[in-house]
Amino acid sequence: MHSYYEKSARARIDAVVDAASFREILPPQARMLSPHLQALDLPVAFDDGVITGAATLEGLPILIAAQEGGFMGGAVGEVHGAKLVGLLQRAVHGQLAGVVLLLESGGVRLQEANAGLIAVSEVIRAILASRAAGVPVVGAIGGQYGCFGGMGIAAACCTAIVMSEEGRLGLSGPEVIETARGVEEFDSRDRARVWRTVGGKHRYLLGDAAALVDDSVDAFRNAIARAIRAGDRLDLDALEREQELLDARLQRFGQCTDGEDIWRLLGWPEPDRVPLLTATEFVAQARERRVR
């Protein structure tokens, strides 16, 4: 089975890294359980929903983490966040090509509220500290739960993001917006509209995802390795350029009410066909029709 989407976090790591190269750091038998979930009499996971370790990827030495969406939607609690922080801090010391984050998370684990919020903030700082030390951090998004909340911000702080069409990346999930502002603002059950708003293809066309791959572990592996090798820039020139890009985005697309409006402005003659294209067809046609 080659689908990235269908695999558990553990299986994704095994499939993405070089065969037999993965060594888990702080494995489940260490039993670093969430005290907050226990206090609420909720189920716990031995690895608190995130697997961390060292491996090689196409021969490149990396650190890698994978969030398990099936456990609490991959949401980040105190222990989960601390594992990611420790891994990123470890990156600063070793001879590493990069850190790979297989992201699948609703963001802050609400059941851990304040502890979860601080944890996500520490992860964001640690991602940027790793990059500042010269170790790129590559995020991959392609699971059922997507990447939202504070982890959506963390993803945007990565060197690059690889997404499949199935992946979703945003800040507030459609359910949260619907609850706060009503179904007219965002109907969370309109799946097609959700994907046109936060899905992988849309993010790739906006330039927020560096690569759009099909739902296969091999495709993810190749794109992640390529992103690691592509290098990293976190300096004033790069951020001033990003400021201009994001400003231009508001000028150009600020009045759009749907992904299709944006794609039409980018030059797609039949924007409604975008969801129907395979990843390969889509990427080929997107060459001249996406923001870089």
Next chain:
Amino acid sequence: MNWQAVASRLFPQGHNIVADDALLAGTGRNGDVVFEVTGSTEHTEIGVDLALAMARRVLATVRNHPGRPILFLIDTAGQRLRHRDELLGINRYMGHLAKCVELARMRGHRVIALVYDQALSGGFLASGMMADVCAALPDAEIRVMNLPAMARVTRQPEERLRALATKSPVFAPGAINYVQMGGIDSIWDGDLAACLRDALARADGHDRRSEEGLERGGRVLAKPVAERVLSE
């Protein structure tokens, strides 16, 4: 306390901060130190436009005023919850703001933040929580999400979450709980100018929050777990 009162107490030597819609912008003088000031007011929701505006001010400071410290004054009801902001990629706008703050830090600017009313999740993560020192006024509140949405996502009744928020430090929104957990450095009261001066002197660019959570007893696993992953 409104932002004008906060600003005059922080900057007894004067300031020229103005509110442009809900965006705060200007400089303030504390002793002989000039601070670049930005932030938000009126419990505003931070959307793509405001996040970009704050980032612009941070980058301008780095470009034009090397070494000048930056102060975020924070009062926000969280990220703007609108389809438009998600469509345009608000997570990236927030990430960009966070990166700009990190760049400022890398370039030697000290970044201080003060929650003077309330702060929620998204916008706070990208601004105040990126600071070297993030402080709060005594009555400030910090939340992860508004209660009805939280109830929907966790599938817990609102009353249960409300009850938890009154007795558990993990759920209670008061700034003092965040101090206990290391998420907030300190509560500022009385001589705010002295508090700001003190924070600037202590800011060193290293994220000490998990150490503080352990020392203060409110968040005791974050530091040891990170240490174990770091060293195993």
Next chain:
Amino acid sequence: MERLHFSFEGGTRRAGKGPRIVGVVASGNLEVLIEPRPEVSACTIDVNTAAVGFGTTWEAVLRDFFERHPLSHVQISINDAGATPAIVALRLDQAVEALE
């Protein structure tokens, strides 16, 4: 949550390698951690389950499991979020397979 503990003596197969873990703590699912315990001859099983009051069902499922795989010198730890007996049995078998 309910905690249950079981111990089965007289196992004839030592756990191979390990520790290993299978499964995910998602609704209707469970994770099973299996660890060799050279210093203890029994097959001990600790269950932490969200489904309260099913002790006899767990006993039956685990007894059947022990009959299929009479392991010795092993600790099995389970975090369960309401899986059916069939899924429990499946994960236990997968955990043993993972040892090979």
